[in-house]
Amino acid sequence: MNNTMIQVQDFSKAYGDFVAVDGISFDVKQGEIFGLLGPNGAGKTSTLESLEGLRAPSGGLLRVAGIDPAKEPRKLRNVIGVQLQSAGLPESITPDEAMKFFCAYHEVAPRFDLLDRLGLKEKRHAQFYELSTGQQRRLALTLAVAHNPQVLFLDEPTAGLDVATRVELHELMRELQANGTTIILATHDMAEAEEMSDRVAILLNHKLATIGTPMEITATGAGLTKVSVRTMNDSLNGSELTFPAVSQRLSKEEYDIFFSTNIGPTIAAIIAHCEANGDTLIDLRVERPSLEDRFLEITTNGGAQ
Amino acid sequence: MTAFITHFSFEFRTGIRNKTLLMMNYLLPLGFFLFMGFIMAGINPDFLKTLTPAMAVFAVLAATLLGIPDPLVNARESGIFRSYKINGIPTLSVLVIPALTTMVHLLIVALIITFSAGLLFDAPSPVNWLNYFLIFVVLAFASAGFSVLVGVISANSRITVLWSQALFLPSILLSGMMFPYSMLPDAAGKIAQLLPATHAMNAFNGLAMGAVADFSPWGSVIVLLLSGLLAFGLSVYLFSWDNRNTDRRGHPLLALLVLLPNVVGVALFSIF
Numbered sequence: 001m002n003n004t005m006i007q008v009q010d011f012s013k014a015y016g017d018f019v020a021v022d023g024i025s026f027d028v029k030q031g032e033i034f035g036l037l038g039p040n041g042a043g044k045t046s047t048l049e050s051l052e053g054l055r056a057p058s059g060g061l062l063r064v065a066g067i068d069p070a071k072e073p074r075k076l077r078n079v080i081g082v083q084l085q086s087a088g089l090p091e092s093i094t095p096d097e098a099m100k101f102f103c104a105y106h107e108v109a110p111r112f113d114l115l116d117r118l119g120l121k122e123k124r125h126a127q128f129y130e131l132s133t134g135q136q137r138r139l140a141l142t143l144a145v146a147h148n149p150q151v152l153f154l155d156e157p158t159a160g161l162d163v164a165t166r167v168e169l170h171e172l173m174r175e176l177q178a179n180g181t182t183i184i185l186a187t188h189d190m191a192e193a194e195e196m197s198d199r200v201a202i203l204l205n206h207k208l209a210t211i212g213t214p215m216e217i218t219a220t221g222a223g224l225t226k227v228s229v230r231t232m233n234d235s236l237n238g239s240e241l242t243f244p245a246v247s248q249r250l251s252k253e254e255y256d257i258f259f260s261t262n263i264g265p266t267i268a269a270i271i272a273h274c275e276a277n278g279d280t281l282i283d284l285r286v287e288r289p290s291l292e293d294r295f296l297e298i299t300t301n302g303g304a305q
Numbered sequence: 306m307t308a309f310i311t312h313f314s315f316e317f318r319t320g321i322r323n324k325t326l327l328m329m330n331y332l333l334p335l336g337f338f339l340f341m342g343f344i345m346a347g348i349n350p351d352f353l354k355t356l357t358p359a360m361a362v363f364a365v366l367a368a369t370l371l372g373i374p375d376p377l378v379n380a381r382e383s384g385i386f387r388s389y390k391i392n393g394i395p396t397l398s399v400l401v402i403p404a405l406t407t408m409v410h411l412l413i414v415a416l417i418i419t420f421s422a423g424l425l426f427d428a429p430s431p432v433n434w435l436n437y438f439l440i441f442v443v444l445a446f447a448s449a450g451f452s453v454l455v456g457v458i459s460a461n462s463r464i465t466v467l468w469s470q471a472l473f474l475p476s477i478l479l480s481g482m483m484f485p486y487s488m489l490p491d492a493a494g495k496i497a498q499l500l501p502a503t504h505a506m507n508a509f510n511g512l513a514m515g516a517v518a519d520f521s522p523w524g525s526v527i528v529l530l531l532s533g534l535l536a537f538g539l540s541v542y543l544f545s546w547d548n549r550n551t552d553r554r555g556h557p558l559l560a561l562l563v564l565l566p567n568v569v570g571v572a573l574f575s576i577f
Binding site: 052053054073074077078080082084086088089090091092093097100101102104105106107127143 | 307315319322384390391392
């Protein structure tokens with residue numbers, strides 16, 4: 001599990017005068033699920049496409065399983081699997097044909113069992129344009145893993161999927177990870193990135209803003225804990241009320257929400273206030289900052305850590 | 306080899322399954338053949354003499370110039386070629402296999418036209434079947450090459466239509482399909498010699514149908530063969546996997562080199 005499967009060192013990519021990626025570095029270990037996050041235009045796609053061998057880097061070093069993607073594309077093709085955002089299949093191809101077609105070029109036996117597993121059993125002979133968006137996405141994923149790649153690139157893998165399929169897909173990702181497959185997950189779904197990734201990197205303004213485990217990244221933020229409270233008589237709803245360690249507050253639907261730097265005194269004061277005013281607590285929730293909160297913090301503050 | 310067969314088999318089925326390709330490969334050529342046989346032959350009985358080769362040439366033009374370029378442009382625009390590249394599908398397969406499958410569809414249509422023209426309309430059959438078959442294959446090869454090249458250099462579907470029609474319409478009017486090449490003014494004849502269809506009609510007349518060729522029929526076969534080879538070579542050279550790829554190996558105008566054998570032909574055929 002400690003072998004470096006992907007090496008990115010001082011990588012940059014420019015299109016004419018426009019610098020899309022500016023000297024980023026990170027490593028990904030074998031069997032790791034690595035989330036690559038960032039707002040649109042941050043440089044994710046250029047990084048992914050260069051690792052996939054679709055573009056030559058302008059500077060720096062890239063290695064995927066020891067292979068230089070720009071110089072050894074033939075060797076790379078059996079090592080990586082890529083699920084593109086757009087499935088990249090002809091409209092008239094059927095899932096069965098697509099499986100035979102891609103497996104033939106990878107020189108492996110077709111994996112029809114994967115089609116069945118990802119819920120495409122009934123659609124194996126339907127043409128691609130007849131499939132729903134979710135089915136098209138599942139087919140793209142099935143084709144990406146059919147040749148058992150060492151490194152799998154997933155670009156928004158669960159966008160447009162229903163809950164059951166999303167769970168099935170996450171299970172498949174964990175299964176692949178358990179078998180040693182390294183997964184690069186590019187997504188805008190922060191909950192998914194937080195749940196699935198061992199580590200994440202956030203790109204911002206063409207540079208690497210931060211990298212670490214989701215826990216590490218959320219811990220490096222302002223550290224505000226969200227306390228959401230709902231009471232019977234709404235006694236907390238007054239802008240003049242102050243509670244210890246609360247730096248921000250807002251109201252949403254029937255909840256009063258407090259952002260606290262120290263939840264002990266804050267909660268004790270809220271409960272004491274309710275008792276003193278004859279109010280009754282209906283619901284009280286304490287949530288640590290999520291990756292999404294930290295992502296928004298980073299992207300709105302311009303990457304300052 | 307398995308990959309080639311699988312790819313070929315899928316592309317061949319697409320030629321029937323896809324409604325537009327079904328139209329271009331079968332319905333349009335066969336419909337036009339019936340129309341010309343029933344209507345045109347009634348108006349101008351001399352037309353029957355060239356009905357068989359003319360309709361075979363029309364079938365080739367419709368299936369290649371109208372059928373091949375647009376799917377290539379759409380595949381590039383929709384990211385299909387990117388997906389192919391990631392999965393190691395070579396450029397040559399991407400460009401040549403659709404052309405080969407189109408040629409197989411064309412062979413089926415040509416056989417239907419060739420054998421039913423005599424039965425339905427009493428049109429003369431080829432006197433030299435081997436040459437007829439050879440010229441047909443060389444024409445299909447050259448025209449498929451031109452069509453692939455149009456698909457490769459066109460930035461979008463709109464430009465594809467312009468290029469395709471720029472080749473298709475003059476081919477119908479000037480190649481000798483609708484009226485004899487000898488009736489064309491000299492300048493129009495020279496322009497017509499830039500088109501593969503003109504060389505095909507000339508070679509069919511001189512080498513397969515027992516008629517008189519307007520200029521060297523074997524010269525026409527050589528021009529078709531060379532322009533086909535050049536067209537496929539230029540297509541592979543100028544091919545781009547996706548629209549966002551700014552690194553091109555050559556300017557699209559290099560594609561005009563495909564006309565070199567035809568231009569040389571114009572000069573040589575006016576001397577000999």
